[in-house]
C-alpha cells in the first residue's frame with residue numbers, strides 16, 4: 155500500500171511515462187456479473203428540466219424575435235423606440251392583452267412615424283433565411299387604407315447598409331385582421347432591429363407585432379428555435395419536466411405559473427412577471443417577462459416530438475418558500491381554499507388526456523392535437539418544505555388518487571439533498587404514498603465524487619427517486635461549466651444507474667442560458683442570438699441518455715460497488731434490444747489506470763465486437779464555447795474484443811463507455 159502511495163505521488167508530479175508503466179502493471183479488476191441481469195432501467199431515466207431562467211423561453215427556445223410584442227410590459231414601450239406620432243391605446247381586440255400602438259401621420263412627409271424593436275439582445279439573422287413578420291392591424295379610425303414598411307436593420311450602421319431588408323404592407327380594413335409578410339435576410343447578423351414606418355398619411359393601429367424564423371423546429375408557426383430544440387432531441391431524453399423550478403411557485407401567489415394562462419391563442423395569453431428578472435441584483439434584467447408564447451400545449455408537443463414523457467409541475471398553493479416566511483399567510487392558500495388549485499390539476503389531466511368531447515380536451519384539439527398527450531406523471535409543488543407543504547399536498551393526493559389513479563404523483567423533498575427538511579419530508583412522502591420524490595442537489599465537486607453510493611442503501615419500498623435538479627458546481631467560486639464538473643457528474647451518475655430500480659428519473663438543471671442574459675450557471679446549453687453550444691455536462695447527459703440500456707448489471711471491485719476506490723467509478727447495463735452489455739467507467743485520477751473487465755457468468759464464447767466511447771480531457775477548467783463548440787467532445791471508435799474479458803487503459807480524467815456485443 156505504501157509503495158502504491160509513493161508511486162502515486164510520483165505520478166502526480168507529472169511523469170506520464172512512469173504513469174503509463176505503473177498503470178499497466180497495476181491492473182484493477184472489475185467484475186461485471188454478466189449473468190445477473192437485474193432491475194429494469196426506466197425509459198424515463200435520463201431527461202430534461204426546463205425552466206424560463208437565463209432567457210430560456212422568451213429570447214431562447216421560443217423563437218419569437220420581438221420583445222414585448224403586445225405592448226403589455228408594465229412600461230408599455232419597453233424594448234421599443236417610438237418616433238413621430240405614436241400613442242398607446244388600450245381597447246384592443248384581445249381582452250387579456252388590451253394595449254396596442256397607434257401610428258399617426260405627423261403632418262409633414264419628412265417627419266416619420268414608427269417603431270423600432272430591439273429584440274432580445276438584438277435580433278439574430280441567418281443569411282438567406284426567411285423571417286415571418288406578422289401583426290394584428292387595422293386602419294386608424296376614419297381611414298380606409300394605410301400602409302407600413304417593415305424593415306430589418308443594422309442599428310449600428312450609419313450608411314445605406316443600415317437597411318438589411320424591407321417590405322411594404324398594406325392595411326386594408328378598419329377591422330382587426332392578421333397580416334403577414336416574409337423577409338429574407340441577405341446577411342448573417344446577430345444584432346438586428348425590427349423597424350416599422352408608417353408610410354401613408356392615414357394612420358394605423360398595430361397589435362401583437364411578431365417576427366419568427368420561418369424555419370422553426372418541425373416548422374411550427376408559433377415555434378421553437380431549431381438548433382436549441384434539436385439539442386434537446388439529441389439528448390434522447392426519457393422525461394421532460396416543465397415549466398420549472400421556482401417560477402412554478404411565484405414570488406407572490408399572484409405571480410405563480412398558471413397553465414391555463416398559457417394555452418389558447420398566443421395573442422390572448424396574458425403576460426406574467428419572471429422571478430428571475432429581479433432575484434439577483436447583480437444579474438438584474440428589468441425587461442425579462444414571461445410572454446407564455448411557449449406554453450403548456452407547446453411543452454406537451456415538444457415532449458412528444460423528442461420522445462420524452464411529459465412531467466408538468468403545478469403549484470401546490472404556496473408561493474416560493476425562499477422568498478416568504480413560513481408563517482406568512484399571504485404566501486399560502488388556506489387549506490380550505492385549495493379547490494381551484496386542485497381543479498387546475500384535474501383540468502390539466504383533461505387537457506392532456508381527455509377526449510375531444512371534454513372542455514379541455516377540445517381546447518387541445520382546437521390547438522392542433524386531437525390525440526391525447528399521454529400524460530402519466532404530475533408533480534405537485536416544486537422545492538417545497540415543512541408542514542405547510544405536506545398539509546396541502548395531502549389534499550391534492552386525496553382527490554387525484556380518487557379521480558386519476560393512473561397518474562403517478564411526484565412530491566418534493568425540499569431544496570437540499572439532506573438535512574432537517576429532507577429528513578422530515580421523506581417519511582411524510584411515504585405516508586402520503588406519492589410515487590416519486592423529487593430530490594435537488596446543486597453541490598460542489600467533493601459532494602459529487604463522494605456520493606456515487608448515495609442510493610446503494612436507499613429503501614426499495616415506497617416512493618422512487620426523481621433526481622429532479624442537480625449539477626456539480628465548482629468549488630472555490632468556480633460555479634460555471636467546466637470539464638472537471640462534468641466528469642464528476644459522470645462519476646456520480648454511475649450511482650444513479652446502478653440504482654435504477656429506485657432512481658427512476660434524473661434531470662440536470664438548469665437547461666438553457668443566453669450568454670448575455672443568464673442569472674444562474676452552470677447550465678447545459680448556452681447560446682447567443684445565432685449560435686448555440688453544448689457544454690461538457692451536456693455530453694455526459696447525452697452519453698447516459700443514449701446508452702441507458704434496459705437492465706442493471708452489477709459491477710464489483712473487490713466485491714464492492716465501484717464508488718471511487720482508486721478514483722474509479724463504474725456501472726453496467728444490459729441492452730436487451732441491441733443484445734449488448736454497456737459498461738461505464740470513470741477515472742477521475744490524474745493518471746491513466748488499467749482496468750480489466752471480467753464478464754463473469756457470460757454464456758457462450760464471449761464477445762465478438764464492440765465500440766468504445768471516450769470522453770476525457772486534461773483541460774479541467776475548460777468547457778465548450780460558442781467560438782470553440784467542439785473543444786471537448788466524446789470520441790467513438792470500434793473495439794477489438796474477443797472472449798469474456800477486456801483489459802484497457804483508461805486515460806486520466808476520462809469517462810469511458812464500452813459497448814460489447
Ligand code: AHR
Nearest residue numbers: 399400401536537663664
Ligand atoms: O434551477 C434553478 C432553480 O434552482 C430552480 O428554479 C429551483 O427549483 C432551484 O432552487
